[in-house]
Amino acid sequence: MFKTVLVAVDGSGHAANAVRCAGDIAKTYDATLVMLAVDGHRPLEAPLADLAKSEDLSRSEVFERILASARILAEVPKGVTVEQRVGYGDPADEILDEAGRSGADLIVVGSRGLGEYAELLLGSVSRKVLHLAKVPVLVAQAQGPV
Numbered sequence: 001m002f003k004t005v006l007v008a009v010d011g012s013g014h015a016a017n018a019v020r021c022a023g024d025i026a027k028t029y030d031a032t033l034v035m036l037a038v039d040g041h042r043p044l045e046a047p048l049a050d051l052a053k054s055e056d057l058s059r060s061e062v063f064e065r066i067l068a069s070a071r072i073l074a075e076v077p078k079g080v081t082v083e084q085r086v087g088y089g090d091p092a093d094e095i096l097d098e099a100g101r102s103g104a105d106l107i108v109v110g111s112r113g114l115g116e117y118a119e120l121l122l123g124s125v126s127r128k129v130l131h132l133a134k135v136p137v138l139v140a141q142a143q144g145p146v
């Protein structure tokens with residue numbers, strides 16, 4: 001049913017949980033897993049700024065790192081073809097554009113991300129993707145196993 005699964009990664013545990021779900025689905029359907037992190041051209045959020053500072057990483061290295069970390073943390077199954085991409089611009093717009101470019105037939109996002117408003121059920125990126133996506137969207141809840 002699914003040939004290409006796009007998962008969006010922002011460095012949060014929620015996103016790692018999204019990668020876990022997406023990896024399992026890709027394995028089940030023998031689909032390609034496209035992992036996308038978007039550099040939003042804003043000051044880096046606190047955990048990413050800390051990472052950049054402590055390891056002396058450039059911004060692009062930070063986004064490469066969060067993709068690599070999520071892939072390991074989420075234990076993407078062996079045998080799944082993975083493509084890691086970094087995008088630039090508005091995160092939701094980039095996720096939607098990448099879905100079109102890569103021909104994704106499923107988009108997976110976390111319900112929340114690195115934002116600080118713990119009372120939100122859905123972050124602004126996941127909400128915008130849900131509203132505008134042309135393909136099914138799976139929203140991984142934070143409570144799942146990370």
Ligand SMILES: Nc1ncnc2c1ncn2[C@@H]1O[C@H](COP(=O)(O)OP(=O)(O)OP(=O)(O)O)[C@@H](O)[C@H]1O
Pocket residue numbers: 007008009010012014015018036037038039040091108109110111112113114115116117120122123124125126127
């Ligand atoms: N910069 C990004 N690059 C890739 N994916 C992202 C990015 N930001 C968010 N996402 C995706 O969207 C999901 C929800 O994050 P979102 O940013 O909507 O919530 P939040 O950070 O809690 O709230 P907000 O950013 O609105 O304050 C993340 O788990 C991730 O899948």
Ligand SMILES: [Mg+2]
Pocket residue numbers: 010113114115123124125
């Ligand atoms: Mg966010």
